[in-house]
Amino acid sequence: MKQIYLDNAATTRMRPEALEAMMPHLSEAYGNASSIYPLGEEAASALAEARRTVAQAINAQDREVLFTSGGSESDNWALIATAEAYESKGRHIVTSAIEHHAILHTAEYLEKRGFEITYLPVDEDGRVSPTDLEAAMRPDTILVSIMFANNEIGTIEPIAELAKVAHDHGALFHTDAVQAFGHIPIDVKEMGIDLLSASAHKVYGPKGTGLLYIRKGVKTKAFIHGGRQERGLRAGTENVAGIVGFASATELALAEQEEEAARLAKLRDYAIGRIEREIPYSRLNGHRTERLPNNVNFSFEFIEGEGMLLQLAFKGISASSGSACTSGSLDPSHVLLAIGLPHEIAHGSLRLTLGRETTRDDIDFAIDSLKGTIDNLRAMSPLYEDFLKAHKQAS
Known part of the structure; x- marks a missing residue:
């Protein structure tokens, strides 16, 4: 059976080049980067070069990038420290x-x-308003943390404007850029970003590796204690192989970013157009244009997301209904509720996130399968049956 993977926001297939770059550090070049003998110096040199590569990707200085186990650790560190x-x-x-x-x-x-903590609302497209942020700022506000792009609905936030509001009030600005890093341009200096989180496995690198950018001059505290690694702020022997793989994937992503983003955006818009034309009672979630180039998110009335995912999986299609980290939950997505969807519609959501290997044929197969799946589920739905009866009586 043909397998079509459309859940690249959850994780990506590691690039062969990244795996190849990692292999020496998993075998003969296995030294501890904190050691002073040649094997350790080789690891330290690889670590420094990788740090330089990922720093350049966001226009940061080498020393401003600290390696972590992934986006979740980076987010925890940014807020707590x-x-x-x-x-x-x-x-x-x-x-x-x-x-x-x-x-x-x-x-x-x-x-x-x-x-x-103040939790800002968003509009129906999932955008945070700089005006709302302005109104929320106080003399004792020390940090603003707004994600660069939403992991579920793909909406890209007005980061530079939000950062300016934070700075105007003397606060720092952090952004969770896990979904954006490597996929769309990021310049921490130009955008006024003080702290930024990113993760390797969202950009075709290995799982278990991420980064936290901390602008020079920003105070922080050690997040993991026990050693002098990462400027004494994160103890533990560095995952040199993972970090080298992260750097390799980042370098390739940056080289291809403009062309790949344009290709994916074209496929994304094609998929959105087909769904809107061919599947009634559907709603696009997220901003129509200010969205990640690979993100398609819809809600379908009268059905439930879990049944949709199971039927699509039976046809060889991997997708998600809400964020990957909560896909086992029966609760509707907090993101979809925040943009104003009622529970019954939020439950019928589908996220398709495209990747390097996605083709137009894949999109066509997925949407053809989706149409049949939704027809099947609605045929079994008493809500849909009641809706059709009411509609018939009204006409």
């Missing part, structure tokens, strides 16, 4: 209602420690 470092100035933090749970759950943790 910054809160601790600046709590003498204030204990107020601003974020949005549609953040990844790595941000939202960390914010809840900080609330239990006495910090006050």
